[in-house]
Amino acid sequence: MDRIKKGLGRISIPAAFILCGIGCLLAALALTKVTVSTAKRNMTEIVSKYDAFHGDVFFVDSAPFLSSSEEDDLEGKAGVTVVGGGEAEVHVAKIVPLDGPDQKKIDFYAHMDEIAALFWYTVCLALFALLFYRWKIRRPYKALLEAVGKVAGNDLDFQMGFEGQDELGRLCRSFEIMRQALVWNNQKLWDAVEERKRLNAAFAHDLRTPLTVMRGHAELIEAALEDREDLEDIKASVREISGQIDRLTSFAGTMGRLRKLEDYEPVVKPVPVPELLTELGETARLLYPAVTVEAPPDAGGLTLFTDREALAQIYENVLSNAARHAREKIAVSFEMQGALAVLTVRDDGSGFTDRDLTSAASAYYRGEGAGDGAHFGLGLYICSVLTKKLGGELKLENARGGGAKVTIKIQKDLRGI
Numbered sequence: 001m002d003r004i005k006k007g008l009g010r011i012s013i014p015a016a017f018i019l020c021g022i023g024c025l026l027a028a029l030a031l032t033k034v035t036v037s038t039a040k041r042n043m044t045e046i047v048s049k050y051d052a053f054h055g056d057v058f059f060v061d062s063a064p065f066l067s068s069s070e071e072d073d074l075e076g077k078a079g080v081t082v083v084g085g086g087e088a089e090v091h092v093a094k095i096v097p098l099d100g101p102d103q104k105k106i107d108f109y110a111h112m113d114e115i116a117a118l119f120w121y122t123v124c125l126a127l128f129a130l131l132f133y134r135w136k137i138r139r140p141y142k143a144l145l146e147a148v149g150k151v152a153g154n155d156l157d158f159q160m161g162f163e164g165q166d167e168l169g170r171l172c173r174s175f176e177i178m179r180q181a182l183v184w185n186n187q188k189l190w191d192a193v194e195e196r197k198r199l200n201a202a203f204a205h206d207l208r209t210p211l212t213v214m215r216g217h218a219e220l221i222e223a224a225l226e227d228r229e230d231l232e233d234i235k236a237s238v239r240e241i242s243g244q245i246d247r248l249t250s251f252a253g254t255m256g257r258l259r260k261l262e263d264y265e266p267v268v269k270p271v272p273v274p275e276l277l278t279e280l281g282e283t284a285r286l287l288y289p290a291v292t293v294e295a296p297p298d299a300g301g302l303t304l305f306t307d308r309e310a311l312a313q314i315y316e317n318v319l320s321n322a323a324r325h326a327r328e329k330i331a332v333s334f335e336m337q338g339a340l341a342v343l344t345v346r347d348d349g350s351g352f353t354d355r356d357l358t359s360a361a362s363a364y365y366r367g368e369g370a371g372d373g374a375h376f377g378l379g380l381y382i383c384s385v386l387t388k389k390l391g392g393e394l395k396l397e398n399a400r401g402g403g404a405k406v407t408i409k410i411q412k413d414l415r416g417i
Contacts, residue, residue: 010165016136024128031120032113039112046102046109140168147175156183218242261382266307266389268414273302276311277334280343283316284332288323294333304341305413310386314394317379318345318406325349325404336412340392343408351398360396383408390414 011019143162150158160176163169221238225231277295284291322330326347333344352360359365361384380394387394391411399405 013136013167016166017132020128020132020135024124024131025121027127028117028120028124031124032116035116035120036113039109039116043106043109046105136166136168140164140172143172144175147179151179151182156186215242215245218245261385264310264386264389266310266414268305269308271304271306271308271311273304273334276304276308279312280315280332280334283312284319284330287316287319288326288330290328291319291330291332294331296335302336304410305415306341306390306410307414310390311410314383314386314390314408315343315345317383318408321379322347322349322404322406337409339412340409341412343410345406345408346399346403348401348403351402351404352396357396357398361394380406 140162143160147158147160150156156179158179160172160179162172164172218238218241222235222242225235225238228235273295277293281291281293284293319330319332322345326349329348331346333346335342335344361380363378363381365381380396384394387408387410391414392409395407395409397405397407
């Protein structure tokens with residue numbers, strides 16, 4: 001049995017299609033002939049019931065014996081009825097009128113060759129399609145469908161459940177090769193990410209010790225020079241060194257925070273939209289009193305299922321960035337777009353440069369013209385990372401009337417993601 005299965009599995013799909021087609025056509029032809037023969041036999045039995053006129057039934061083995069016009073002329077004569085016919089024989093009976101049921105059967109059997117051909121060819125065609133599907137299509141299709149679903153769900157810990165020798169079998173083997181390549185690439189990527197995290201953590205940890213020593217020496221030098229009015233230049237240099245030490249210490253701290261941010265998982269809770277809008281307005285007025293907050297009139301009955309703290313951090317970072325660049329006003333709007341909640345922050349500042357639009361959401365990007373004492377350039381990067389964790393994206397663009405426009409899109413419901 002296994003040899004038979006393997007042999008059938010080696011047959012190509014075109015050859016299998018031809019074999020199924022020929023087999024089903026032959027079966028339909030044989031069944032049609034059997035059905036027509038049975039109908040003729042049944043028709044003869046019905047006619048033979050009329051014993052008084054049995055001798056008047058004659059069979060002619062010439063084809064065709066009567067034309068349609070000749071049959072009409074014959075049936076027009078009293079007591080003569082044509083009860084059957086075909087290319088091989090014509091049945092003519094001189095009988096009394098048949099009763100109702102027998103006449104219906106005679107009429108039905110007379111057209112059986114046409115009915116049987118249509119019926120059996122239709123049935124065999126359906127059987128052919130089903131047989132071909134079960135033989136060549138069903139198993140590889142099911143295996144590929146399950147494999148695609150697992151890959152889409154980021155589950156690569158499986159093997160293809162079909163190993164046929166035909167075209168679809170080779171396709172399944174190619175899919176298995178692709179899966180193995182994805183596993184290998186993902187493992188390399190994961191190892192690289194973990195190695196980067198370890199290097200960043202080690203760098204941040206090892207940087208703190210020399211910075212602490214340098215800060216101690218700088219404080220000693222400042223204390224020693226405190227009463228020397230003739231060494232103001234040296235004092236200024238020491239203060240500059242101390243400031244840079246503080247900056248490097250803060251930088252080492254941000255590296256640790258970024259590592260924690262990448263490992264962060266959202267805590268999903270219900271957030272009523274009215275409460276969210278109230279918080280947005282209060283936060284905006286604290287950072288920039290001239291902020292206007294717009295919301296759709298039907299937002300009162302909505303509830304988001306998201307991470308409230310993460311959303312608040314995104315909003316505060318974007319609003320702080322807008323407050324640094326705005327001239328007179330900032331506008332905040334909230335709306336729903338299908339399964340997404342969209343929060344937009346606009347300012348009337350100078351807007352983003354071309355370089356800002358492509359790099360502002362990158363880590364440690366501080367923008368053009370930023371001085372040494374400026375921020376580290378992590379605000380929009382943190383927003384971008386958190387927005388992705390909330391199932392959305394952060395979009396930077398320039399507003400039509402001038403100024404910058406930052407759009408925050410998050411999923412309305414994170415429970416099923």
